[in-house]
Amino acid sequence: MIDISKLTIQSLNKHLKDGDFSVRELAEVYLENIKNKNPDVNAYLEIYSDVLEQADVIDKKIKAGDIKPLSGLPIAIKDNILIDGRVATSASKILKGYVAPYDATVIKKLKEQDVLFLGRANMDEFAMGGSTENSVFGVTKNPIDLSRVAGGSSGGSVAAVSMDGALASLGSDTGGSVRQPSSFCGVVGLKPTYGGVSRYGLMAMGSSLDVIGPITKTVTDSEILFNAIKGQDPMDSTTYGEGIYSQREVKSKMVVGVPYHVLENGGLSDKVRKNFDESIEKLRSLGYEIKEIKLPNIEYSLAVYYILMPAEVSSNLARFDGVRFGLHVDGDNLLQDYLKTKGQGFGQEVRRRILIGTYVLSAGYADAYYNKALVLRQKISEDFEKAFSEVDIIVTPTTPGPAFKIGEKINDPLSLYLEDVFTVPANIVGIPAISVPSGSVEEEGVSLPLGLQIMAPHNSEKILFEVGKKLLNE
Numbered sequence: 001m002i003d004i005s006k007l008t009i010q011s012l013n014k015h016l017k018d019g020d021f022s023v024r025e026l027a028e029v030y031l032e033n034i035k036n037k038n039p040d041v042n043a044y045l046e047i048y049s050d051v052l053e054q055a056d057v058i059d060k061k062i063k064a065g066d067i068k069p070l071s072g073l074p075i076a077i078k079d080n081i082l083i084d085g086r087v088a089t090s091a092s093k094i095l096k097g098y099v100a101p102y103d104a105t106v107i108k109k110l111k112e113q114d115v116l117f118l119g120r121a122n123m124d125e126f127a128m129g130g131s132t133e134n135s136v137f138g139v140t141k142n143p144i145d146l147s148r149v150a151g152g153s154s155g156g157s158v159a160a161v162s163m164d165g166a167l168a169s170l171g172s173d174t175g176g177s178v179r180q181p182s183s184f185c186g187v188v189g190l191k192p193t194y195g196g197v198s199r200y201g202l203m204a205m206g207s208s209l210d211v212i213g214p215i216t217k218t219v220t221d222s223e224i225l226f227n228a229i230k231g232q233d234p235m236d237s238t239t240y241g242e243g244i245y246s247q248r249e250v251k252s253k254m255v256v257g258v259p260y261h262v263l264e265n266g267g268l269s270d271k272v273r274k275n276f277d278e279s280i281e282k283l284r285s286l287g288y289e290i291k292e293i294k295l296p297n298i299e300y301s302l303a304v305y306y307i308l309m310p311a312e313v314s315s316n317l318a319r320f321d322g323v324r325f326g327l328h329v330d331g332d333n334l335l336q337d338y339l340k341t342k343g344q345g346f347g348q349e350v351r352r353r354i355l356i357g358t359y360v361l362s363a364g365y366a367d368a369y370y371n372k373a374l375v376l377r378q379k380i381s382e383d384f385e386k387a388f389s390e391v392d393i394i395v396t397p398t399t400p401g402p403a404f405k406i407g408e409k410i411n412d413p414l415s416l417y418l419e420d421v422f423t424v425p426a427n428i429v430g431i432p433a434i435s436v437p438s439g440s441v442e443e444e445g446v447s448l449p450l451g452l453q454i455m456a457p458h459n460s461e462k463i464l465f466e467v468g469k470k471l472l473n474e
Contacts, residue, residue, distance in 0.1 A: 080202060127172055158187060162185035198232075
């Protein structure tokens with residue numbers, strides 16, 4: 001019997017090389033596990049019908065001596081990343097039955113690596129939400145405690161890895177959508193540098209913030225998967241080539257910046273604060289120098305994010321009009337068609353963000369809101385630049401607390417938005433950030449995971465991997 005709970009991308013490659021088992025045998029174990037657990041967790045919206053056929057094709061290649069670093073990797077893909085010929089709905093009614101006509105660049109790269117696509121993962125509708133409660137297909141539950149959320153918006157991608165329903169997955173991160181659920185479910189989630197991974201074939205939410213990131217069980221696996229999907233892409237003009245950002249080198253003695261002033265306003269529970277202080281002590285014991293830093297404008301990050309992101313959402317979602325693809329609802333005229341299609345097709349949170357975005361971009365308010373937010377975004381970026389001239393990495397908790405109960409915050413959008421307080425700045429500035437498991441807190445007799453967020457300068461993912469591996473003794 002294959003013990004998938006102990007499997008990593010690295011060890012899988014060795015097992016396949018040594019002939020310990022075939023990709024088909026591995027696929028059968030994953031499919032069985034998904035069959036047992038997915039009805040409760042709801043991580044997957046669809047398991048592909050050709051998983052075993054895919055496995056047989058990869059096995060043939062391996063037999064012929066053609067084995068790649070990711071050969072046979074059982075992977076889940078978030079429902080907003082396009083795979084040619086497969087359904088992709090962004091967990092929304094408005095894209096019911098939409099079949100992708102081409103591969104996203106990340107998918108193309110994974111196909112070249114012979115990965116095994118298991119299925120598409122649940123998410124908050126159009127990636128809007130922090131709990132996967134905004135999916136038209138129902139909430140994804142936390143595999144560690146089914147009464148709690150898995151986090152969002154990449155809740156399905158993260159839960160799939162956490163419940164051993166996939167060895168790795170891809171999610172998208174606009175304000176913390178890979179890192180926050182990873183923290184809630186006890187796995188590793190990476191948000192790469194903006195432009196480090198192509199967004200071609202990702203359904204756009206906030207185009208200046210979105211980035212595709214890997215979700216894995218270990219930091220080493222995160223590095224392997226990131227290296228497979230990164231790189232410049234002519235189909236995405238925001239991807240960067242060599243020389244745009246100078247990559248910081250990993251040094252033997254690195255300085256860790258801690259913005260303690262942020263923690264005071266972050267709504268941290270005492271238990272989370274204690275866990276964070278223990279993580280700082282661990283970094284100190286590993287030989288890192290700890291330095292308190294100030295990020296004067298970081299407190300405005302959430303406000304800036306919730307102006308810029310809805311503004312971009314209102315532009316990006318205008319294309320879903322019921323005319324070219326997806327749901328179409330007949331009205332008396334063209335305008336009625338639009339109104340009825342969007343009214344019935346979009347969920348409550350999506351409609352809320354479109355309305356906010358349209359408002360902040362409107363003629364009378366763009367100066368008061370949108371343009372001011374752009375100025376502040378620049379200020380926050382300058383704060384980080386200054387901080388990174390003194391330190392190598394910056395650490396914060398990933399979230400203010402552990403996973404919350406399903407239904408606890410869904411009617412209070414503001415408290416749900418505050419879940420992003422630590423993750424949003426990295427998206428505003430465009431720097432890479434990783435969430436690694438940092439221990440757990442006991443609540444109602446259940447041990448709930450917490451995460452530590454590590455941020456580095458642009459294009460310095462290497463440093464994140466180095467520090468993460470040391471922290472987790474990999």
